[in-house]
Every structure is written in structure tokens, then in C-alpha cells.
Amino acid sequence: MQKKISIFEIKKYLDKKGFIVKKKKKIRTEESEIGNLSRTFLSSLIIISIFFIAPLAINLTKEKMIFSKDYENNSKNNLKRLLENGTTKLDEKLNKKFLYEDILTFDEQPSDAILLSAATIEELFKSTNYDLEDVRKNKLVKPISLDLLPKEIVKIENTKKRKDLFIQIILPLVIDENNSIKLDRMKLFSILNKSKNTKAEQEWLNVKFKQYGVVNKDLSTLKIRMDEVPVSMAIAQAAKETGWGTSRFAQEGNALFGQWTWSGEGIKPADAEDDSTHKVMRFKVLQASVKAYHRNLNTHSSYKGFRSVRAELRDEGKKLDSMILSEYLDKYAETGKEYVKILQQIIRQNNLTDFDDAKLLPSSIDLESLI
Template sequence: MSFQYRQKLFDLGKIYKISEIKNYLIRNKRLTTAQLELILLKNRVPLPFSDKNLPKSLYSFKLKEKIFTNLFLTVAIFVFVFSIIVSRPYIKSVVSKVKLTYVSSEYDSNYQLKKDIIQDDLKSAEKSFSLQSKKNKNKIKVPKSNFFSLNTMTTMNLFEDLDYDLNNVRSNKKIKPIYLTQLPRDLKDIESVKVKKDIFIKIILPLIVAENDNILKDRRIFFKILNKSNNSMGEKIWLNRKFKEYKIKDKDTSELKKRMDVIPVSIAVAQAAKESGWGTSRFALEGNAMFGQWTWGGEGIVPLDKNKSQSHKILKFPILRASVKAYKNNLNTHNGYKEFRTKRSELRNNNKPIKGLDLIHLLDRYAETGAEYTLVLEKIINQNSLAEFDDISLLQAENKKEFNL
């Protein structure tokens, strides 16, 4: 190597302010040309010639450096590809949620358009289904409401667009937040019992699961409050509100714990089916009354076949979900279902699942027929495999909307 080349190496050290070279010079230690080159390369300073002119030792050093660099890039690419493969199920789930949100928005934004489509669907429904027109002396009165009712055909199209299938719900144990506000007016005209039941279950199931989900959220808040030594004013107000909601006058937290709990989905669906005739009764269609609850002072529908001595009415609701909420409040507060709540609490305390078939016999006071009524409910649960819905939960989708349809 020439003196000029060696001087260039020193100049590069000064330009790039390589402290190691500076320290050697201060201590008057001589650096060989090879040492200078190694120090510069180590500090990523380009040498004043190409790799081809490098000495073998330096060329080998740079070659190893390139190999390590390429190896690092290869490993990084492999990790990236592997992470994509592993996260594929999650990505698929997110895409599904986005699709649900998109379809929800589409149905919500086309609200006015759907009103026009409904009239056409009423005609096409007669061709698509074997509808049996039945003459009824007591015509169903359409209640005045801010919501409008989809017909059966439109409802089925909606479920299909949202990929809503009961078999998937049974296997995945998840249900999408699809909330209809009223039953289809022509559901009673569907000739196929299987189709009628399928539509009814699809409508009522998300409403029941959603109310159970709200109760479970309240339970989590409740236990969080109980586990604190001091509660904030907001927590005390929340607790007092729940005492009032569950009709506990003495503010007994142990009683609130017993009452604030879910109703097995299978029981709720079976009772809704029994009390509403699978969504075809006059009370269900006129007043969204899914569970046949009586009232003596509230707004209700007068039964046509009641005795003169009876003064009750069937409680009516603005939307279906309100009926579900009232039903759950009834089972969780009425003194007639105290044994039901006690048994449910025992199951909960023993970390056992809350199943409908384990509790159904304790609802004999819901109807005048008593034990016979619970046997009918048990038969409905078994024949329609409703017990498979007891452990399903709500699919948490972003920007989920309640369909006011």
C-alpha cells in the first residue's frame, strides 16, 4: 500500500471523527494500514477503493458482513410471513365484523328505500312461499309506531345478507347483534312450520342474549363495588338504582346478587314460543307481547276470550326488546319465582352452568296449568334443540347498531 493511500485512511478518520484512530495518534501508537482499514470498516466508513482491490483478509471481513446482513433479512421476512399465517384466523374474524358493520350501515342508510321494497316483497313472498291465506274475523291491528315491520321475505333476505344461520350459532356459540323491533306481520301465514320456527328463533334469540349480556355486565359492576371498602358517589347511586330495579326495599346485597342474574336462553325462547304461538298471536303482532304478561293498570290489549270477572289485559310494548326486558325483570323479581332464583343461585355458587332444563320445573307458577305448563316448555326445548343456545354469547362487533326494522 502506498503512503498516499495510508494518508487517505487517516484523512477519512478525521473527516468521520473516528475517536479510536484519534486516541491511537494521541498515544503515539503506530497503526498499520490493515488496522486503519478495519477500524474504518467497523465504523461503516467506505474505503477509497472497491471490494475487488481489497486484501483477502478485508474482503473476507466484508463478505461475512454481507452474509450476516442477508441472513438477518431472510429471518425477518420469514418471521413476517409466519405472523401473517398465524394471524389469518384473527384477520378473518375482523373481516367478518367489518362485513357485519358494513351491511348494518347499508340497511340503516337505506331505511326509506326499504319501505318501498317491502310492498314489492309482499307480492313476491306469495310466490316464494306456500302461503296459506286464512280468514280471520279478528284482523290484526297494526300498532302506531316509529318503527315499521318487515315482512317475512324481507326478514329472511336480511338474515341471509348478514350470514345469520342457527347452525353456525350452535357450533360457534356466538350470535350477531341483529335486533328487529317487530315481528313480520305475515309470519302467521307461513305454511311451513319449520320455516316459521326458524324465523321466529332468529328474531327472538339475539334479543334474549343481549339482555342477558346486559345483566352480566351489571353483575361485574356489582361485584366490583362489593369488593371495594369505599364506594364513590356514582357507585352508590348506581347501586341504589339497581335495588329499585330489582325491587329490593331493604337494600340487601345478598338478595340483589341472587336476583341480578341471567335467564337461561332455552327457557326464554321456549316461553316466547309458547306464549306468542311462535310469533303469530294477536298479542305478539299488535303489542309486541312475547311472553303474555298480564297487567291491571298499564297499557295493554284486552283478551277476547276472558271471563267477565277478569279485568286483566295483556301488557303491550313499543318494541320486542322491551318485552324481553320486562319478562326478565318479572322472573327476577316476582315472589312466585323465588324457588327458581334460589336454585339458579345454588348453581352459580357451585360453579355449575345455568341450564334451562335444570330450572324449567320451577316455573310452574307462570301459568294456571302449573306443572303441565313446564312439561310443555320442556318438550319445546327438547324438540327444537334449544338447550344448545344456553351457553351462546353476543358477538362483539365494532359500531354495532340496532336495526329499527
């Protein structure tokens, strides 16, 4: 039986890959010793001055508090500030254990996942008329959700056949997660349009604030983070991170996006250094990996540029362009801009943007009017 992952044990769950904070060392010099004596003298003067300056400081603090309150209530200025600054380190530090709690719960649920062979999956797609060319033309995707990748996908020598099978498996999962976010956005917009909210709505908001790491419970921040990821971009990243479903991480741990963990659970990369503690996060089902990927892009400070540009596209009434948004994924991998070029190449060569406006049958028809 696989050991369950405690949310409190995963302190650095799904952090940016390779992100390490190094503290600067303090260097003592002769000049610094002299500086210390000077600072001691100055400190004495400061202590004496406090008694004279304190009343003025208190008044200034009061004025600052009033200004800050007015600033937070100014929605336009606040939105502009959020788009410019994005996520703060404080947001992540205080809320990391809550960000993925619902995803861990989802992944820990009893699963009746069945490992189907590639031939069986292909027959299933054929019998339900689930064909990628038809999807490109009619923009409708069959609601077929598979929990595991077939082992035989590694042995499929025909590149196009292997890629098509991988896309057919991943496509419904990505659209389904986007649909869940769409429904949440619909509810959020409904709440924003009300002058007074019910207790149930307030409780729902509190849950979403935790899930999206919004420390100050700012609705504008939540609106920016609670949004979709372009389907073509998600598929391209999954293809890049798994070698179109053939990697050991994808096969052994349903890890579609190469996300890292520092807990005891996960798969250690074969080329990792001996003293390295990170592992690639494993999941019981593919959908959990997709959920974690969306949450990662929607909350981590490394992708604040991605979220800012996405919000700007929304404000301008434009589609979420994966070629534009992928430019802001340079921190997803150590290769930086080269990683972005590869993603864009995968999107272009495989015409993945054809799937950006595809709908998942039958429920997604009701969601066409959403932004």
C-alpha cells in the same frame, strides 16, 4: 298517537298471571260471642299487667335489635335465609312502582321501528350470513335487533321455517338483555370487593335496589336477583306464549311472554270473562317485552324457587340449566306442572340448549369470563 303509560297508573304492572288475593270472611257464632266476653276480661288483665311487664319487654327488645343487626351483617347466614325465603310480599308492595320504571321509560322513547316483511327479514339474515345451524356450531350470533314481528309469520305453513325465523328474531334480543345483566353483575362484584365505595357507586346501587325491589338494600339479595335467564328457557316460553310468534298479543302488542296488566293499557283476551279487568301488556318494541320478562322472573315472589336454585348453581360453579330451572315456573301459568312439561318438551324437541352458550357479536366476546 298511542297514550303513554304512567308508572303510577300501573299499580299491578306485570303481576303473576291470574294471581288473586281473597280475604277470608269472618263468621260470627254463639261460641265467638262467648269468646268476645272472655277476651274483654283478659284485655283488662293485660292492661294492668303492662305496667309490670313493660320494663322487661324493653330490655328484651333491645337484645333482639342487637341480634337482628348482627344477623343482617352475617353474610353466610343472610344468604342462606334469602335462598330459603326469597322475596317477601312487603318487597313487592313497597317497590312495585319502581320495578319497571326503567323499562317503561325505555318503551316510551321515540321509536323509528319499521315493520319488515318476513321475506325482507329472511333476505337480511341471508345477506349477513345469520344462520341457526352456524350458530349451533360456532356459538356466535349476528347483532341484528328487530323491533317488530313480521305479520307474514302467521302465514308461513312450513313449521320448521316458521320456528327458525322466530328463533332468529328472538335470540339476539334475549342475549342482549342477558349481556346487560352481565355488565351490571360485573359492576356489582366490583363494588362488593371494595371496602369503601364512591358516591357514584352508591347512587348506582340505590337505582338497582329499586329496580330489583330490594327494600332493605341488602347486597346479597341484589346479587341473587340480578342474574341471567337461560336463553333456551326464554325462547321456549316466548314460543309457548305466542304460538311461535303467531298470537294476536304478539302481533298487535309485541307481547312475547303473555304478561298481564290491570291498567287501562293492554290487549283484552278474547276468552276473558266480562267482569275481568286484566289485559295482556302491550309494548312498542320487542326488546321491552324481553326486559320486562327478565325483571318479572328476577323479582316476583312466585319465582323465588327459580332464583334460589339459580343461585345454588352459581355457587357450585355450574351452568344455568334450563331443564332444571324451568321446574320452578309452575306458577307462571294456571296449568302448573303441565306448563313446565310443555316448556321442557319445546326445549328438547327444538334443541334450544344449543343457544345457551351463544355469544352476541361483537360485544359479548368481552363477557366470556363472567359467571
